[in-house]
Amino acid sequence: MAFEGLADRLQNTIQKIRGKGKVTEADVKEMMREVRLALLEADVNFKVVKDFVKRVSERAIGQEVMKSLTPGQQVIKVVQEELTALMGGEQSKIAVAKRPPTVIMMVGLQGAGKTTTTGKLANLLRKKHNRKPMLVAADIYRPAAIKQLETLGKQLNMPVFSLGDQVSPVEIAKQAIERAKEEHHDYVLIDTAGRLHIDEELMDELVQVKEIAKPDEIFLVVDAMTGQDAVNVASSFNDLLGLTGVVLTKLDGDTRGGAALSVKAVTNTPIKYVGLGEKLDAIEAFHPERMASRILGMGDVLTLIEKAQSSVDEEKAKELEQKFRSASFTFDDFLDQLGQVRKMGPLDEILGMLPGANKMKGLKNVQVDDKQISHVEAIIQSMTKDEKIHPETINASRKKRIAKGSGRTVQEVNRLLKQFEDMKKMMKQMTSMSKGKKKGMKFP
Ligand code: GDP
DSSP: OTTHHHHHHHHHHHHHHHTOSOOOHHHHHHHHHHHHHHHHHTTOOHHHHHHHHHHHHHHHHSHHHHTSSOHHHHHHHHHHHHHHHHTTSSOOOOOOOSSSOEEEEEEEOTTSSHHHHHHHHHHHHHHHHOOOEEEEEOOOSSHHHHHHHHHHHHHHTOOEEOBTBSSOHHHHHHHHHHHHHHTTOSEEEEEOOOOSSOOHHHHHHHHHHHHHHOOSEEEEEEEGGGTHHHHHHHHHHHHHHOOSEEEEEOTTSOOOSHHHHHHHHHHOOOEEEEEOSSSTTOEEEOOHHHHHHHHTTOOOHHHHHHHHHHHSOHHHHHHHHHHHHTTOOOHHHHHHHHHHHHHTOOHHHHHHTSTTGGGOHHHHHSOOOHHHHHHHHHHHHTSOHHHHHOGGGOOHHHHHHHHHHHTOOHHHHHHHHHHHHHHHHHHHHHHHHHHHHHTTOOOO
């Protein structure tokens, strides 16, 4: 998971100071020494670290903390606030042009994830903001780029404007915007050319596209895994083009976090979105405060709730609740529910959003293994329709057949059957308890 090392170190450090009834200047100095090392090790820009440590130290040693009743907690609050400020403070919203379409120019070096992100962002705009975006293929140099965007467009069932690779990007952008107006698209996302390195020719072209397209946003897509390189790239693009936002991709990888923590401070450009995987829905708006909480082990319950809201089908949830109450929950329903949890994303990512999750000893060592869910799914899928409704009919030979069909062992089949039975028992108890409550009965 991204930020793991940084999160671990920072959490250990603040743990030491959390419960203190009295915090001395020496305590703060000691803590800040460790914070400084943790940030440097996470590849945060040297100057950014220096400024950060200075600001936190000044505030932590100041009156507001020392005089408070819970100085330990106050210090942590200061760290969290400053970390949030470092990443841009408020969440920055995407622009909406007064007169549509809103034009977004996507720029970046090859391999950063620019084309994929263009598709993801359009998908998000449609799904979350009810917009009607159009994609524009203006990377005419990388032979596969136009095809790639067209494929994405097909996957998303979204129009892609392309004039092949013989027309200049400036002309493509111009015609695309006209087309978008005619067809009433309210967002136009232009996938511009990338290069392996920043060069003059590329920049000249991007400047020309900018002049014609008059974009409301210029988003630079950078790969979080490249650490300080990402920050340097952002600086150069910003100097020449004037960026309005950065999209940090591959935050699902093992990045140490340096880019996420330095981009805003170095380039004064906010991170607007983060990419969290290869799939087209693996993108999130960037919330500095939530990210700071995550890094400090305070969890990110808000994102978790949003994820649950967007992936759980409400009708289905109601239906399940009904079944739950009448204890007529079957293995098919169970399978449904597993599917809904899965839609929220990889389990370890979900758990990572719970406050203190990575401090819970039990959780830390349990590899939350998505494979295990697949195994459970496989076992259930190997049952017959009737067995799923009446698992009590599953005898020894049926168990063997199910084990064989799912490629699992009989013990695993037994375990699942037992868990399911326990769950149903619990449901019955809960239902009779709530019925009892209605009749005014008292329970211990
Ligand atoms: P471009 O050259 O900048 O247009 O890059 P592409 O969009 O072709 O992406 C390069 C590779 O990075 C592809 O294999 C993408 O699937 C992958 N990629 C893009 N964004 C993410 C992300 O957020 N996480 C992960 N794990 N991979 C990503």
